[in-house]
Every structure is written in structure tokens, then in C-alpha cells.
Amino acid sequence: MTTRRGFLGGMAAAGGVATVAGAAAPVRDPAMIVSTWDFGAAANAAAFAKLKAGGSLIDAVEAGGMVPEADPTNHSVGYGGYPDRDGHVTLDAVIMDDRGGVGAVAALEDTVHAISVARAVMEKTPHTFIVGEGATRFARDQGFPKVDLLTPEAEKAWRDWLKTAQYKPEANIENRRMPRGGALDHDTIGLLARDASGRMAGACTTSGMAFKMRGRVGDSPQVGSGLYVEAGVGGATSTGLGEEVTRIAGTARVVASMRAGLSPQAACEEVVRHIARLRGDAIKGVQVGFLALSPQGEVGAFCLLPGFTYAVTDMAGRTVVKKGASLFAA
Numbered sequence: 001m002t003t004r005r006g007f008l009g010g011m012a013a014a015g016g017v018a019t020v021a022g023a024a025a026p027v028r029d030p031a032m033i034v035s036t037w038d039f040g041a042a043a044n045a046a047a048f049a050k051l052k053a054g055g056s057l058i059d060a061v062e063a064g065g066m067v068p069e070a071d072p073t074n075h076s077v078g079y080g081g082y083p084d085r086d087g088h089v090t091l092d093a094v095i096m097d098d099r100g101g102v103g104a105v106a107a108l109e110d111t112v113h114a115i116s117v118a119r120a121v122m123e124k125t126p127h128t129f130i131v132g133e134g135a136t137r138f139a140r141d142q143g144f145p146k147v148d149l150l151t152p153e154a155e156k157a158w159r160d161w162l163k164t165a166q167y168k169p170e171a172n173i174e175n176r177r178m179p180r181g182g183a184l185d186h187d188t189i190g191l192l193a194r195d196a197s198g199r200m201a202g203a204c205t206t207s208g209m210a211f212k213m214r215g216r217v218g219d220s221p222q223v224g225s226g227l228y229v230e231a232g233v234g235g236a237t238s239t240g241l242g243e244e245v246t247r248i249a250g251t252a253r254v255v256a257s258m259r260a261g262l263s264p265q266a267a268c269e270e271v272v273r274h275i276a277r278l279r280g281d282a283i284k285g286v287q288v289g290f291l292a293l294s295p296q297g298e299v300g301a302f303c304l305l306p307g308f309t310y311a312v313t314d315m316a317g318r319t320v321v322k323k324g325a326s327l328f329a330a
């Protein structure tokens with residue numbers, strides 16, 4: 001199934017990256033913060049600034065996630081996100097340290113900073129995951145302001161979609177061309193950060209798939225699907241059509257592969273190949289991308305289709321946006 005172009009693309013992207021997690025060889029230009037998509041660059045800058053100011057890794061990944069959450073031009077995270085098919089913007093987020101500290105929310109409404117509510121779940125409740133009305137009520141109780149997340153632009157996109165879209169509760173119904181640049185609009189932000197001692201944390205925040213069923217939750221807020229971080233092993237995050245990640249607990253699999261000795265790059269490639277093998281024609285035209293970081297600063301990224309980008313910030317604060325190699329050429 002893999003075309004030669006896709007295969008060579010993968011090799012090119014993997015070149016120059018140290019290969020074995022925990023290997024003695026030093027990693028060239030080790031990464032400190034990585035995040036999904038090109039808009040991750042601004043998120044990384046906020047996370048890096050937080051670390052430089054003495055903040056914790058959790059402070060850093062939260063600050064990073066807050067950047068696209070507050071950006072009304074980003075239609076798949078936070079304020080300005082596209083609504084579900086009934087016109088409600090609902091947010092999903094998770095935050096995680098490397099020692100099992102986890103907080104998550106799903107189907108959160110009327111609150112810009114889902115990642116901060118997720119952090120409050122981790123730090124202020126005995127729970128790891130609060131959803132729906134309970135999550136929104138918890139946000140109010142914690143003093144997060146009530147904000148209508150549906151911007152005029154997002155409302156217009158939804159109303160345009162309503163004119164033509166037939167809702168069908170089938171796999172891949174979300175796999176349509178979105179208004180922004182005709183690109184497939186899968187743009188969750190997942191961030192992974194490490195410090196000089198190799199401790200790690202991660203965050204993932206999204207408004208989910210545009211025009212989804214009310215109550216639908218994707219991969220992003222689920223530990224082991226949208227995000228997984230483990231001390232001494234590394235972390236992984238995902239983006240794309242969440243159902244394809246959730247059904248195989250994708251990031252838990254990436255981190256398990258790293259625990260078994262695969263590099264972050266090899267681990268991301270393994271999970272994408274697994275999805276392709278498992279799902280065959282069902283994932284035709286579907287995008288799923290994984291990003292991984294080791295405690296030593298090695299980075300891995302791989303996706304099904306071309307178009308997945310990610311931002312890498314090194315220990316000196318220099319950021320580069322890279323293209324993820326893909327399994328298929330198109």
C-alpha cells in the first residue's frame with residue numbers, strides 16, 4: 001500500500017535523528033518542546049518563556065495550549081472553534097505529567113481555556129476526567145469566566161454546512177474539505193515538553209471535529225489516545241481523525257514501543273502502519289498524525305497522509321516547523 005514516494009519521504013524525515021531511546025550517543029540539537037501543526041510555533045514560544053521564567057513543565061504546556069485556545073482564527077481549538085452539528089462549541093483537553101498526574105475535560109462549553117480546566121481537574125479534584133455539564137459547572141465553580149465560544153465566522157461556517165450537509169452517523173462523515181484553504185481541518189494542538197533533567201509533561205486541547213455529533217469525544221482528551229507521557233520513556237500526542245486513534249489507544253502504543261526500545265520516529269511509524277494494516281480501505285483519505293519526544297530530546301513524527309506539520313523548539317529557544325513524513329503519498 002505504501003508508495004515509493006511515501007516510503008522515501010519517511011526515510012528523509014527520519015534521517016539525522018538519533019535512533020534509540022536511552023542510547024548513550026548524545027542527541028544532536030535536542031528538542032525541549034514539540035507541538036503539532038505550524039501554529040504550534042507560537043504555542044512553543046509561550047511554553048518556552050514559561051520554562052525560562054522558572055515555571056514548571058505543567059505551567060509550560062498549559063501556557064502553550066492557551067495560545068491557540070484564545071485565537072479566534074483557529075477553528076479547531078478553543079474560542080472560534082467550529083461547533084458540533086447542533087451549533088454548540090464543545091472543547092476537549094488533557095494535561096499530564098510523567099508520574100501519572102492527569103486531568104482531562106470533554107464536551108466542555110462556554111469556557112475558553114479548556115486546558116486550564118483540565119489542570120484544575122488534576123490538581124483540585126480526586127478525579128482524572130470530568131465531562132459535559134459537570135465539566136462546565138466545575139469550570140464556573142473554579143472561577144473560569146463564561147464566554148460564548150461561537151464566533152460569527154464559525155457560526156457562518158456552520159450555517160453554510162447546514163445548507164448542504166446531510167448528517168450521517170458513519171465513519172468518515174467528518175472527512176470533508178473545510179473552508180480554511182480547502183485543507184482537511186484536523187488541527188488539534190498536542191504539546192510535549194522536557195527539561196534538562198529529562199522530566200516531561202504534555203497537553204492536548206481541541207474543539208474536536210467540526211460539526212460532530214453532539215456529545216462526541218475524540219482522541220484528544222483521552223489518556224493513551226490523544227496524549228501519553230511516562231517518566232524515563234517519553235511522550236506522544238496525536239492529531240487527525242480521533243476515532244482512528246482511540247480505537248487502538250494510539251499514544252499509549254507509541255510510548256510502549258519506546259519503552260521496548262524503539263526510537264520516537266520508529267514508534268510513530270509503527271503505530272501509523274498498524275492503523276493502515278488494521279483499517280485498510282476504511283482510512284482512505286483520512287489523516288492521522290503522531291508526534292513523540294524522548295526524555296533525551298529525540299523527536300519522532302509520522303502520519304498517514306502528507307500535510308502534517310509540527311513545531312520543534314530546542315534548548316536555546318530556536319523553533320523550526322517541520323513536515324511530518326507520511327505513509328502514503330496522497
Ligand code: ASP
Pocket residue numbers: 076185186187188206207208209217218219220238239240241242243
Ligand atoms: N483529533 C481531533 C479529534 O478527533 C481532531 C483534530 O486533531 O483536529 O477530535
